[in-house]
Amino acid sequence: MSGDRVKLLLVDDREDNLLLLEALLGGVDVDLLEARSGAQALEILEQHDVSLALIDVQMPNMDGFELAEKMRASQRTGQVPIIFLTAASREQHRVFRGYEAGAVDFLFKPIDAHILRNKVGVFVELGRHRQQVAHQLEAVRRAEDDLRFLAKASEVLGGSLALEETLNDLGHLVVPRLGDWCALSMLRPDGSLGEHVVVASLDPAQEDLVREMRKRYPPRPDSESGIYRVLRTGKRLLLDVTDETLTRIATDAEHLGILRRLHLKAALILPLMERGKTVGTISLATSESGRTFGQREIDLAEELARRASMAIENARLFERTQNAVRTRDDLLAIVSHDLRNPLGTIMMAASTIVDPKPVDHAARERNNRIEMIRRSATRMNRLIDDLLDFASIERGNLRIECQQHDAESLVRESLEALKPLAAAKSLDLVGETKGGELRLSCDRERVLQIVSNLVGNAIKFTPSGGRITITAEASRGMVVFTVADTGQGVPAEQLPHIFDRYWQAKQQGRTGVGLGLSIVKGLVEAHGGRIWAESVVGRGTTIHFTLSVAPAPAAAVSHA
Template sequence: MLSTVQAKLLIVDDLPENLLALEALIRREDRIVYKALSADEALSLLLQHEFALAILDVQMPGMNGFELAELMRGTEKTKNIPIVFVSAAGRELNYAFKGYESGAVDFLHKPLDVHAVKSKVNVFVDLYRQSKAMKHQVEALEQSRREQEALLKQLQNTQNELEQAVRMRDDFMSIVAHEVRTPLNGLILETQLRRMHLARDNAAAFTLDKMHAMVDRDERQIKSLIRLIEDMLDVSRIRTGKLSIRPSRFDLVQLVNNLLQNFAPQVEAAESSVTLTAEQPVVGNWDEFRIEQVISNLLTNALRYGAKSQIDVRVYNQHGQAWVEVQDCGIGISEENQQRIFQQFERVSAKAVVAGLGLGLFISEQIVAAHGGSITVESRIGEGALFRVCLPLQENSPINATSE
């Protein structure tokens, strides 16, 4: 509403009685009238307030009204304020012409016509309010434009994220289908082969040694399926903040040593070798199952991408922290890929067909972070990769333990 805009009026005259008379004439509830007895006093008020109109007496001691108007027109803050001159001098002095030259919008002669003064002031106050209202509308439109641009950018980002999510979902489903099919195909073929031997009453196919081999093959395939399912469940737990961390006191060196013994068949199958360097026990409070999961992921990747090279594992403590390093001499990881391998469904090689869901490093990083530690990688293409896991050694270190 225009009427809600408060209008400020400035009247300048060296005679107090003239100021009081003019103030009584133009004052209203929706206006504030400021009075000045000199040009210097008027300038001070002009710098403090925004006025809808200035009514200046021409003849004043010191700086007269014309000089004050010229100063107002030369100042950025006051150059657009409408000026009305008032003078008691006769028309023959041609003050009106000089006033218009000074930038006035009107010139009034004393004695003032009450109706004319009220009418002119009303016009300039209405123009001021309309100008303010238009300015507010422009600002509102500009604010709306900025908000729309921000919303559009947000929608574009959301669309990009959704498109990325769809691509990740499709890639994930493709990877899952491939990874699940591999052990299932093995189990199906084994089952079909046994059914064929049974149909032919071929008892020789079920000797004790052959049964042991069958069970071992089945167990490997089943474990592979279980691992895939556990990885997917861990991702779900991480997303919902329900990744279970149950700390207990154990020796990290002993855990790694036992793990390497269990990895012996995989190491042999990969035509690789593993060395462990650990000069003393490294004991701390961590979740043994989860830390084993992390190191297993690192060893699996080292065997997968190590190009049949030697893998060096080192366990030590330094500066109140436990360190586990796994280094291979394989294909290496580009700097660009180093930034994304800890994300979901990312795998080191996009050119070669590799096993796994691309979740191992993502899950490992989340597990280590839940222990208050960190996991980093150093690598160059063709020069292998070095993964470092850092875990706090303090017994009372904060651990984000949650229950499933």
Template sequence: MTSTPKFLLVDDLEENLLALEALLKREGLELHCARSGEEALELILENEYALALLDVQMPGMDGFELAEFMRANTRSQHIPIIFLTAGRGDATRRFNGYEAGAVDFIQKPIEPTILRSKSSIFLDLFVQRQQIVVQRDELVALTAALQAADQQKNRFLGVLAHELRNPLAVLSSGVALLELPMGDLDTDAVRKSMRQNVRHMSRLIDDLLDINRIEHGKISLKKERVDLGEILPHALEIAQPAIDAGGHELAVSLPDEQITLDADPARVIQIVGNIVGNAARYTPNGGRIEVTVSRNAPHAILTVADNGVGIAPEQQSIIFEMFGQSDNVLGISGGGLGIGLALVKQLVELHSGEVRLVKSVLDEGSVFEVRLPLAS
């Protein structure tokens, strides 16, 4: 963030300071005045200056001594200094001035055009330096973001390979078994396993395609009036393989009253199925998943609670981002691609709804809440 450029004007005579202010005053520039070297040092401790204009001949600490103090201080050593002098000055005096840190001398009485011209150069340099600092900081932030994105991409590709390799291995083994002489082979069990893994792969690919469609604005909702209680079983059916695989207990609580939405039923099924399936995959075997539907006008509220692995506090802010899979679920069988909750968030928002993590505690579980507008 850039700050307003400031000039420091130092002269022991009030009339000289007023004259300098009148000559240098311009929009976007602050002028700070000091009547002594000591007063100037106090201002330097509190401000950053683009230029210091110092009177050479002052009682007490003169301009040369003030310049030496400024050069000895890391905060002020880079401030350009122009000395203002009433005397003609010999070569030795000028040498001492440059040695003290001066970039230039201006003779009194001051020529306004020369003062404005020289001070403008240092003002422009200061502004450019600030812009360079801002651009540098932006580049640092961009580099960090690109590095983080690259790490996410690499992790995603690794998870994708894992998620696709496992069902492919099952399909390959199933085909090999079916090619053997029948004998006592339970072909129904083999086919069932193959169908489950085909569905798993199809779901992964569908999620990837949906994310791509949403990001490119190519997905549209086919809204109609739907009863949430009627489509909920279809949504839970999507998550049933993950629930069965983990041997989880599923508890569903619905209100007595009908809850009607103006929504795309296929997408609502997808939202619920993804959240419940997510809970099933991230819960150790033999866990419990609770799905509760309630009404709080003007919203229908769906709550999904589990007693799974939970999410670390520092990772809870990224779980709805693309590939924002929590580190503590990596390695869990069927952990997914880390895009399920990102897809849920985008689908919910397309319905003008909201999804949030209500709470999550490591090794105790998580609670998610989806709010969707009720039909008017």
């Protein structure tokens, strides 16, 4: 609505009648608008929001009834209450004519001041309530508009983890919503201010002008206003830009000329923060539009800067993570190539120098030491395999080649490979397949690796004389493999973490890097299966994992 005070419209062709109405309404807190004709009244109604119209009936050219009918026909004025004032007769047909034209009441001259004030007072209060509701609705609309903008900003800022792309998206988001142009600057690692990362404007010529000015006249670190002040204080800076302001900050006449060509009216500079430190600024400016930065725009800009700061921090964390991943991958490449070759040489040499028929104690002792070397090299080779598998799982490019296999052969082959390890610790290792022939779709070598890791883990934590069982059975379209032991078990508070990377049972000495069960989980999930564990301290641990049943072969079609 235009203005906060309630407005009344007085319409009468006689000046003395208007002066009388002014006097009668002198104690009412309203703005009085006056018209000497119906045409003038319509012009006023187009320019002002009126809460009540007091209209004289008897007027030349356009009487009060005609004016009321025209008001009712307009969408803008159709709901304005009308009270007719008349000195004519009280004949019913004239009163009905007035109500048909849209009047809410009639007052007959001479007008009683008390009655007039009371009737007008009711509509003034209604007008004030309408204004309050309109203001509240406008506040709600603005709040919703701001929330939509911030939601869009969050979507844009979260759309990329690349820092430059994030900043570019931010710059073009705020124009023209918060300013006529926007510039973003970031501190370099050495603490100096880099060039504008992004300049956004509706006018490309303005963008070029801002870039040229920044290149030729970079901000001075000792400046008491501008970007460096915000970088030092970490607080926003709001400037009303006048020609005096431009003259004060200009370095020379040419600099002043560029500043004037930007037609700056107001500027708002906000800090971009990362972990409590100012790492850059976002500068907003208004020019030809003539807009200013009110409290609403400042609050919105500060919230946007806060969200942008979070996006920048996330982008930088992502960049550091990517660098760390690249470093890890480079290291793994070195490990896989430069360590495997000497390990292979060690294992081959150990195999060739062992004495197949030791004849004395010294020869047997030498063979034992050679076997220790071979076992250590084999273990190191297995650790390298684990690291490479873990990296593949982390990258999401673990290679799985599925074919059809039967569960019984997988269980049997696992038993054959692992029984010597179990026997060396006096453990009983057994296996069975329940429910007849079970065919599944899997990568055979990877499944054998899963079972080997689980049984190896069980051997490690099961005391001599214990038992380890491998079983496979069908359940709800899946094959469920189970590895159960009679070992010491895992405490309930540790059980949810046994598949976490680098996790190891607290009561055991370090016997690996803690990747075994994490790799097992990754291998199972790469097959589209799931894995879970059950354990009772003092009674043992049981680990289950599922693999998909192989699809049944298509039935042969017979042709008559």
